[in-house]
Amino acid sequence: MNPPSDTPPDQPRGPVLSDVSFESLGLSRTMTAVLKRRGYTAPTPIQKDVIPLALEGHDIVGQAKTGSGKTASFAIPILEMLERSADLPQALILAPTRELVQQIVVETEKLAIGQNVKIRGLYGGEPIVRQLRSLERGVDVVVGTPGRVMDLLERRALDFSDVYHVVLDEADRMLDIGFRDDIERILRRVPEPHQTMLLSATLSEEILFLSRKYMHHPIELNLSQDELSVESIKQYYITVDHDRKIELLMHLLEKEQPRQCIIFTRTKRGAEKLGQRISRKLSGVGLMHGDMAQPARNRVMQGFREGKVKILVATDVVGRGIDVEGISHVFNYDIPEDPENYVHRIGRTGRMGRDGVTFLFVCPDEGDPLTNIEMLTGKPIESYKPEGFQAYQKRSPDNREYQEVYRIGF
Ligand code: AMP
Numbered sequence: 001m002n003p004p005s006d007t008p009p010d011q012p013r014g015p016v017l018s019d020v021s022f023e024s025l026g027l028s029r030t031m032t033a034v035l036k037r038r039g040y041t042a043p044t045p046i047q048k049d050v051i052p053l054a055l056e057g058h059d060i061v062g063q064a065k066t067g068s069g070k071t072a073s074f075a076i077p078i079l080e081m082l083e084r085s086a087d088l089p090q091a092l093i094l095a096p097t098r099e100l101v102q103q104i105v106v107e108t109e110k111l112a113i114g115q116n117v118k119i120r121g122l123y124g125g126e127p128i129v130r131q132l133r134s135l136e137r138g139v140d141v142v143v144g145t146p147g148r149v150m151d152l153l154e155r156r157a158l159d160f161s162d163v164y165h166v167v168l169d170e171a172d173r174m175l176d177i178g179f180r181d182d183i184e185r186i187l188r189r190v191p192e193p194h195q196t197m198l199l200s201a202t203l204s205e206e207i208l209f210l211s212r213k214y215m216h217h218p219i220e221l222n223l224s225q226d227e228l229s230v231e232s233i234k235q236y237y238i239t240v241d242h243d244r245k246i247e248l249l250m251h252l253l254e255k256e257q258p259r260q261c262i263i264f265t266r267t268k269r270g271a272e273k274l275g276q277r278i279s280r281k282l283s284g285v286g287l288m289h290g291d292m293a294q295p296a297r298n299r300v301m302q303g304f305r306e307g308k309v310k311i312l313v314a315t316d317v318v319g320r321g322i323d324v325e326g327i328s329h330v331f332n333y334d335i336p337e338d339p340e341n342y343v344h345r346i347g348r349t350g351r352m353g354r355d356g357v358t359f360l361f362v363c364p365d366e367g368d369p370l371t372n373i374e375m376l377t378g379k380p381i382e383s384y385k386p387e388g389f390q391a392y393q394k395r396s397p398d399n400r401e402y403q404e405v406y407r408i409g410f
Contacts, residue, residue: 044069125294146182236384284310
């Protein structure tokens, strides 16, 4: 097998774009000018499908992952439809994590350049007083995690009387982390009529139940072209003994020389330990997990976006949804417990159709989780034998059985 760095790219580089223009989607001149300035030459497939339907006022349930241009697919039509004279929020976007909220705010602000639109991110970790004050000054678009939005609603700091557009982004993840009750309570506070767009990487029964309960004849879109971003990722797994994982990681970092990478661990403690060990040998190492204070997380994210942080050690909660173009490699240092997290982790690379390489470390007793991942993705992951590195001691199962039988017989 060829080592990954020698593998010629077999997928087109560059964004996955469709053959239609933004102009043909019925956008205003201001918006098309902003898009041109941002370098968005044409809509991505999800934007081509979602924007016209959203502009017509339909409710939409879309299966889509980050990296496909999904933020702009809902932000563009919302910005186009905002009433200019209002004081109260007209759009509410819910997302599962602070990082995602911040990412949506940044992307929406860039699309709103030249328009007088106030967008505010609301999440835990930032002093609530600051958020209360900014809400008092008036806001058009609220982007928040369900927990903090509910908290602010209960304090009567948020008034949803004018909300018309509701977006549930990464809905499956929000349900996974237990936001279901908050989401339902929030949705019940939004007056009728309103428009809802629900985007989710997977459309489980629970998601469909939610959409049936709170949406009006939603149009279901399976935006599967999005899979292309995963197709451009080279996926490998490596069998490794538990006590050789760190050496294997250092070996691969040296050999692969990633432009930027994320290393995923299962626990916060594991991320901390690993981050410390790597930074003894390498510079440009950052750490992100859910127990870190928000300012510290912001600093790391900023450094990662600017390319100062080259190696980011992270847990699933914060790793998911990170959209940084330079990520060439993803290392699954610990195999994810939930196979769906594997798809989210590797999706941090191969953004917008670019190439990416991912390694999954599998210990000899982790065959089952590996199979579960392959069953979910529907394709076998290629095994990779690192050249000049002994990742595990060979123990043949037959041998073990023979020894045991032999011992019993004695
Ligand atoms: P998302 O799926 O929303 O996380 O977006 C992934 C990345 O694609 C972001 O960095 C966007 O700024 C970028 N992007 C979104 N739409 C387009 C487009 N039509 N052309 C080029 N880049 C885009």
